[in-house]
Amino acid sequence: MQGQNISDIIEEYLKRILADTHQIEIKRSEIAQLFNCVPSQINYVINTRFTIQNGYVVRSKRGGGGYIRIAKVNLISDADVLDDLMTVIGNNISSTQAFQIIQSLFEDNVLTQKEANLILAAIDQQTLAFEDKRVENAVRARILISILNRLKYDD
Known part of the structure; x- marks a missing residue:
């Protein structure tokens, strides 16, 4: 672990x-105690590593009996998850976030390695080399949403 x-x-x-x-x-406090860290560290890990883009759905309940529930989801088998993913993408998405989504689709065996690599090439920063980063991220989002819709409705 070095x-x-x-x-x-x-x-x-x-x-x-x-x-x-x-x-x-x-329970956030129990995990924090196990790793001898502050509870906000657990929040950071969950908020950055267990996202819908990475193929996870997180639900939480605050308070004394509170909990954090993390579920690994198959991005394509659940249409609601795909809709959530498209909502997260919205009108723009960074190349890093887009890579996470394609990686999750590959890991869930929705995309082959070749398909994933082709999509990554199409949405890469060098491919979408617009002067304005906002335009680049908007075009990337449109491409990804189009791909997700095709996957959603393609048997």
């Missing part, structure tokens, strides 16, 4: 648990 930061370690721990089950329910 060279790993605490966020990487927490992420690996949660993903190991998720490998055995489709969904986990955790």
Whole structure:
């Protein structure tokens, strides 16, 4: 574990648990205590590593009996998840976020490696080399939403 930061370690721990089950329910304070860190560190990991773009749905309940529920989802088998993903993309998306989505689709065996690489080439920063970053991110979003709609309605 040398060279790993605490966020990487927490992420690996949660993903190991998720490998055995489709969904986990955790208490932020318990995980923070386990890793001897502040609870906000757990929030950071969940908010940055367990996103819809990465193929996870996170639900939480605050308060004394509160919890955080993390579920690994198949992006294509659940139309609601795809709709959520398209909502997250919205009118613009960065190349980093777009890569995460394509990576998740590949990991879920929705895309072959060749298909994923072709899409990545089409939405790459060098391909969409617009002077205005906003235009680049908007075009990338349109391409991704079009691809997701095609996957959603294509049997």
